Amino acid sequence: MSLKPSIANTQLHxxxxxxxxxxxxxxxxxxxxxxxxLPEDNKSSSSLRTVLIAVGANLIIAIAKTVAAFMTGSASxxxxxxxxxxxxxxxxxxxxxxxxxxxxxxxxxxxxxxxxSYVWSMIAAFGVFMAGSIVSIYTGVTEWxxxxxxxxxxxxxxxxAVAFVLEGFSLVQAYLQSKKHGEAMNISAFGYVVDTSNSTxxxxxxxxxxxxxxxxxxxxxxxMHAYTGQxxxxxxxxxxxxxxxxxxxxxxISRNRDFLVGYKVSDSMHRYVxxxxxxxxxxxxxxxxxxxxxxxxxxxxxxxxDITGNQREEDLxxxxxxxxxxxxxNPVFQEAILTLSVPNAEVLNLESSDAV
Numbered sequence: 189m190s191l192k193p194s195i196a197n198t199q200l201h202x203x204x205x206x207x208x209x210x211x212x213x214x215x216x217x218x219x220x221x222x223x224x225x226l227p228e229d230n231k232s233s234s235s236l237r238t239v240l241i242a243v244g245a246n247l248i249i250a251i252a253k254t255v256a257a258f259m260t261g262s263a264s265x266x267x268x269x270x271x272x273x274x275x276x277x278x279x280x281x282x283x284x285x286x287x288x289x290x291x292x293x294x295x296x297x298x299x300x301x302x303x304x305s306y307v308w309s310m311i312a313a314f315g316v317f318m319a320g321s322i323v324s325i326y327t328g329v330t331e332w333x334x335x336x337x338x339x340x341x342x343x344x345x346x347x348x349a350v351a352f353v354l355e356g357f358s359l360v361q362a363y364l365q366s367k368k369h370g371e372a373m374n375i376s377a378f379g380y381v382v383d384t385s386n387s388t389x390x391x392x393x394x395x396x397x398x399x400x401x402x403x404x405x406x407x408x409x410x411x412m413h414a415y416t417g418q419x420x421x422x423x424x425x426x427x428x429x430x431x432x433x434x435x436x437x438x439x440x441i442s443r444n445r446d447f448l449v450g451y452k453v454s455d456s457m458h459r460y461v462x463x464x465x466x467x468x469x470x471x472x473x474x475x476x477x478x479x480x481x482x483x484x485x486x487x488x489x490x491x492x493x494d495i496t497g498n499q500r501e502e503d504l505x506x507x508x509x510x511x512x513x514x515x516x517x518n519p520v521f522q523e524a525i526l527t528l529s530v531p532n533a534e535v536l537n538l539e540s541s542d543a544v
Contacts, residue, residue, distance in 0.1 A: 236286050238361050242392045243279035245354040246272050246399075256347040262413070263331035264406040264425035265344050267324035271402055271429060272351070274320030275395050281312035282388045289483055293522070300522050302483010303448060309387040310444040317395075317437035324430030331423040341410050348410075352403045359396035365389060373456070383454070386484040387444055398436045402429045453479040453487060459538055465491060466538070470507050472496045475533035486522040489515060492529045504528070 250272035257265040285308035291301040363377050366389060370380030381393045409425020412418070452458070458479055465474050476492035495504055508526045515524035529535075 236283065236388075238358075238365055238392050239279055239282050239286065239388055241361050242358045242396060243276060243283070245358045246275040246279060249351040249354055250276050252347045253351065256344045260341055260344045260410075262341065262344055262406075262410055263327050263419075263422045264409040264413075264429065265347075266327045267426035267429040268348070268351075268402060268406045270320045270323040270327070271399065271433060274316045274433065275399060277316040277319075278312040278391065278395055281308050281316065282391050284308050285312070286388055298523070299482045299488055300486060302481075302486040302522065305387045305484050306444040306447045309391050310441055310448070312391060313437050313440035313444065317433050317440070321430045321433035321437060324426050324433060326430075328423040328426030328428075328430060331426065332420055341414050344410055345407065348403050348407045352400065355396055355399040355403065359393070359400055362389060362393040362396055366393060373454075382443075385447060385451070385481045385486070387447065388484070390443060391440060394436050394440060398432055402432055405429055405432070447481055451481045453481060457487075461489065462536060463538055465493060465511075468511060470495055470511065473529065473535040475529040475535050477536060482522050485520055487520055488522055489524040490527070491525070492527050492533070494529045494533075494535075 250269060253265060253269040253272050256262075257269045285305045288304035288308060289302050291297075291304070293300040362381075366381040366384075367377035369384070370377045373380060375383075381390050384390060405428050406425050409422050409428075412421035412425075458477065461479060462474060462477055465471055465477070471493050473494045474491055475494070476490070478488075478490040480488050482488045495507055512524045512526055515521040
């Protein structure tokens with residue numbers, strides 16, 4: 189079994205796996221994830237670097253915006269301050285998610301701790317983003333009918349310009365990481381970040397995207413206030429920023445929920461794994477194939493196959509173990525389990541296969 193890409197547009201590129209003897213019982217939940225690392229195997233360090241860049245930028249920006257908010261009294265700047273403090277807290281929780289998710293499988297968690305990433309990412313989205321959203325909307329509503337006053341927004345515009353550069357740099361970092369992985373799947377960077385099992389990258393990307401958009405909204409609102417002398421423009425900017433944060437929060441909560449309750453891999457990845465099973469010299473047919481994400485870039489596979497020829501039970505066990513190990517040796521697979529197909533079972537084929 190080659191375990192290397194045999195069809196175009198696969199979700200992940202797999203490498204050759206050695207024919208090794210398993211150091212564990214089938215289904216024990218422990219794997220040698222140091223064998224044959226993928227290009228994406230550095231995802232943990234690259235994702236963590238992306239998060240650290242985002243957190244550092246957001247912390248500096250949050251402090252600067254808070255100072256500017258006190259100096260200008262701008263509702264939009266207050267909203268942007270809440271936004272940046274929310275982003276900083278969100279990034280901190282995403283770091284926790286990265287650390288928790290890489291814990292190795294053990295007896296109590298045979299499929300590993302990958303879903304910790306989705307738990308902490310959901311907490312970040314619900315608690316921090318929603319908090320920023322509520323503060324921003326509340327500030328805008330309370331300042332809607334504020335009395336007109338003389339305000340010098342120069343310092344505010346300077347802070348927003350600096351924040352735009354820093355947030356833009358963080359967004360570019362997240363975009364480049366998404367683009368690199370998206371190219372391996374022949375999809376756009378945006379398409380990758382929406383569908384990826386890497387909740388940390390998705391969180392940082394949309395956090396930075398919302399921040400850049402929010403800065404443009406805040407600058408426009410402050411500019412209209414300064415130009416017209418009407419404070420409701422500033423309040424309107426604060427409300428729009430709050431709604432933007434709320435929309436991002438709802439989207440991230442929804443995506444993390446999808447992966448927590450069990451999310452199947454893409455059709456291209458399903459077809460690819462099926463093709464690898466069917467091309468194996470010891471496998472005659474496949475009647476069942478279940479592929480599910482159990483963490484960032486971690487797949488749980490269960491397949492029912494028919495082995496070629498008439499094999500003794502002991503020989504079948506060894507052949508199953510050999511094939512399973514070829515998947516287990518690749519860090520993309522958290523666990524791989526094979527079983528015998530029932531007699532006369534309907535077989536799967538590449539033209540009309542459906543993930544179960």
